Amino acid sequence: MTRFTHIALLSVVLLAALAGPAAASKTQESILQDDRxxxxxxxxxxxxxxxxxKSLGVDTIRVNAIWARVAPGRDATTKPSFDATDPGAxxxxxxxxxxxxxxxxxxxxxxxxxxxxxxxxxxxxPCGDHRTCDPNAGEFKSFATAVGxxxxxxxxxxxxxxxxxxxxxxxxxxxxxxDDIVAAQTTQAAQSGTALPRVTRWxxxxxxxxxxxxxxxxTGTSKKPxxxxxRIYRGLLYAGLDGLSASGHGSDQxxxxxxxxxxxxxxxxxxxxxxxxxxxxxxxCIDAKGxxxxxxxxxxxxxxxxxxxxxxxxxxxGGAIGxxxxxxxxxxxxxxxxxxxxxxxxxxxxxxxxxSKAPVYLTEYGVQTKPPDPFGVSPATxxxxxxxADWLAYRxxxxxxVSQYELNDPPEVxxxxxxxxxTNGNAKPSLAAYRLPIWVSxxxxxxxxxxxxxxxxxxxxxxxxGSWKTYxxxxxxxxxxxxxxxxxxxxLWRLVAGxxxxxxxxxx
Numbered sequence: 001m002t003r004f005t006h007i008a009l010l011s012v013v014l015l016a017a018l019a020g021p022a023a024a025s026k027t028q029e030s031i032l033q034d035d036r037x038x039x040x041x042x043x044x045x046x047x048x049x050x051x052x053x054k055s056l057g058v059d060t061i062r063v064n065a066i067w068a069r070v071a072p073g074r075d076a077t078t079k080p081s082f083d084a085t086d087p088g089a090x091x092x093x094x095x096x097x098x099x100x101x102x103x104x105x106x107x108x109x110x111x112x113x114x115x116x117x118x119x120x121x122x123x124x125x126p127c128g129d130h131r132t133c134d135p136n137a138g139e140f141k142s143f144a145t146a147v148g149x150x151x152x153x154x155x156x157x158x159x160x161x162x163x164x165x166x167x168x169x170x171x172x173x174x175x176x177x178x179d180d181i182v183a184a185q186t187t188q189a190a191q192s193g194t195a196l197p198r199v200t201r202w203x204x205x206x207x208x209x210x211x212x213x214x215x216x217x218x219t220g221t222s223k224k225p226x227x228x229x230x231r232i233y234r235g236l237l238y239a240g241l242d243g244l245s246a247s248g249h250g251s252d253q254x255x256x257x258x259x260x261x262x263x264x265x266x267x268x269x270x271x272x273x274x275x276x277x278x279x280x281x282x283x284x285c286i287d288a289k290g291x292x293x294x295x296x297x298x299x300x301x302x303x304x305x306x307x308x309x310x311x312x313x314x315x316x317x318g319g320a321i322g323x324x325x326x327x328x329x330x331x332x333x334x335x336x337x338x339x340x341x342x343x344x345x346x347x348x349x350x351x352x353x354x355x356s357k358a359p360v361y362l363t364e365y366g367v368q369t370k371p372p373d374p375f376g377v378s379p380a381t382x383x384x385x386x387x388x389a390d391w392l393a394y395r396x397x398x399x400x401x402v403s404q405y406e407l408n409d410p411p412e413v414x415x416x417x418x419x420x421x422x423t424n425g426n427a428k429p430s431l432a433a434y435r436l437p438i439w440v441s442x443x444x445x446x447x448x449x450x451x452x453x454x455x456x457x458x459x460x461x462x463x464x465x466g467s468w469k470t471y472x473x474x475x476x477x478x479x480x481x482x483x484x485x486x487x488x489x490x491x492l493w494r495l496v497a498g499x500x501x502x503x504x505x506x507x508x
Contacts, residue, residue, distance in 0.1 A: 025396060027479045029059040030450055031113065031363055031403040034419075036410055038063060039097040046097070049407060050104045056435050057450025057480070060111040062363055062403070063101050064206055065147050067120050067140070068131055070094035074121035077128065084142035085246070087150035092158070095150060099157055099196055106197040113363065114151065114199050115258055116144050116240055117206040118213065132215045133270075134232060137239040144204075144243025152248050153198030203255035203312050203363065204240035208233040209279035210260040211271030218269040229274050230282025231299035237283075238305060255312040255361055256283075256354075262316070262332045275331035276313070280344045283307075284354060290347030309355025311345060313338075314364040314405075315389075320418055321368050321377050324389040335365075335389055342398060359400045362393060366405035366418025369428060373417040382418075383433035383503045391439035391446050394481065404434060429503055436495045436502030443487065443508075449480040449497045456497040460488055460507070468494065 037049040038061070053061065070090050073080035082089045098114075105112045119131030124140070127133030149155060208214045209229055220226035241254060263275025274282070284307070285300035287293045294300050315335035317326040324335045333341045338360070349356040367385045370376035377385070386404065393399045409419035420431040436456075438447040449456050453476055460471040471493075474482040488507060495502040 025394060025399050026477055026481055028394060028399065029111075029401045029479075030057060031060045031062050031361075031401050032056075032058045032407065033062040033364060033403070033405050034407045035064055037407060038101050043100065046100060046104065050101075050108055050110075052407060054108045054110060055451070056431075057452065058110060060113050060201070060401070061101065061105050062113045062115065062203075063098065064115045064117050065098060067116075067118050067124070067135075067143050071121035071124075071143070073123065077122050079121075079123040079139070084139060085145040085149070085243075087146045087155055090146065095157070099150075102151060102197055102199060111201060112199055113201045113203060113255075114147065115203045115206050116147055116243075117204075117258075127215075130215065132211075132213060134216070135214075135236060137235040140236050141239035141243040141246075144240045145247045146243075148244045148247025148249045151196055151199035154195050156195050199252075200249070201253040201255075202240075202244055202249065203258050204237050205233060206258050207260040207314065208236070208258070209263065209274040209276055211264075211267075211273045216270040217272050217274050220269065222269065225269055225272070226297050227274060227278065227282050230279050231297075233279075234283055234299060237307070241308070253310065254308050255310045255363070256307055257311045257313055258363060259311075259313050259333070260316075261314055261334050262328055275329060276333045277331035277340060277344050280341070280348070284344070284348035284351070286344075286347055286351055286353065290344075290350065292351050304353055306352055307348075307354040309349070309358035310361075311341075311358050312361045312363040313341065315362055316365060319368070319375065320366055320416060321373075321375055324385055324392055335362075335392060338396070338399070357398070359398050361401045362399060362403045363401065364405045365389060365403045366416065367430075368417045369409075369430075372409060372413045372423070374413075376417060379428045379430065383429040384505075386430055387433050387437045387439050387503065387505070390437045390448070394446065394448075432501065433503040435500055436497060438493060438495045438502050438505045440493050440505045440507055443485055444483065445486050445493055445505075446483045447474075447481070447495045447502070449476055449495070451497070452476070452478075452480045453497060456482070456495055458482075458484060458486075459494050459496055460486075460491050462491045464492065466491075470496075 032053055038046050068074050072082050072091055102112050118135055120135045124136045125133045206213055211217050214229055214232060217229045218225040219228045237256060244252065259276045259279060261276060264273045282298050285293050285298060285304055313333060315333060315338060317324060317334040326334060327336050328334050345354060345358050348354045367382040368376035369379050369382045390402050393402045405416065406419040408421045408425060409417045409423045411423050420434050421427050436449060445458060455473050455475055457470045458472045458474050459468045461468050472484060474484050476482055491507045493505045493507055
């Protein structure tokens, strides 16, 4: 069996139930994803975005490697004749934008987490022009092999690539919300003639329990629905891991899941998203009590291949407008319910399905604002919520990363408006909050300088009309964190590092 570095789960609960600082995860990395700016908006915007992310202290960029964006003959129902494991056999220019992100991040000292995912070319699905439907696992393995070879550290773009191509075409419509998420603009970055950097961190498929990304979620009938997404994803996961192993990445970090936080109980079976706890039980072949199941419908009838202890999750709350302490349905996993995910993973570990005490990576998270979203929270509340989420995650030693989805809001109001900046680039209060997180609780102030350093000034003032004064110069740990006891009640606090000031937080 392929060896993969164990990475995984995150845990967070309601404020009153959280572990104390002794159990904190004090070296969490900061992950940010904005595929629209980095992949779909051209070289100039990409360069500016990479520079901004570096200046904000982002450690790792998460980016999707979408199969249908790069596959030859993606609209054909019959696979074209080409070696799908060879990155040089894909259309010229198809990978240019992703290449530029990988190279640009490496040049700035940031890491990259690549999610190998659908939608899929038509020839890789038995459902015709449905780009999310039951992807062919064998072909997915070939695609993962090609991506792994491309980012092996030895691949030179353009060497042996076929003629033609010339850019990334827009994806065909799938009649789901994923259309807008992954709509691609023609982009092409100049090739340098040198080998691309090596990628060593991966995740397999984006939100496989969400009907917008993988179908069918259920088969059967409305009276007797049969869960399908866990079974389908297990095959894709094995195939993706095998493809990475075949391309020399068998010892790399590999994350399972990239799971969405909320399921549905109604709507068409094919797109009725599976709640994450139910999805992980299906994936791990265990029942609601944690006992092993041999359900043939779940693909659990034969021997089970143990999964790497590496889980990624997207802990949004309530349509990305809820507080980080907000709970949801019994099998849903917003941030406040993360311990429920641990329980299911640990039940799977007890049955030998996954490595024990899997750590969790939060790889996508954000809070929508009003404006522009009519259902969002105020910009000030967004800033407060993302700092609270970071603090809750910090206090849980099973959570290994925090994340921010989007730097800028997209132009479409009906999309996720979770950016730190508005569509026009104007900063929201959350930009300062992200750069210098702060959270005030009873007699303590926690915070971080994402860019690191050795110290920062913790400032206090009695009211909004008072003047700021340095209460204490706090020492930072290696990841830029501090957690300080204070003896001031009420008033306002902020963190200052160099010329930058964070958000203003109310005292207790």
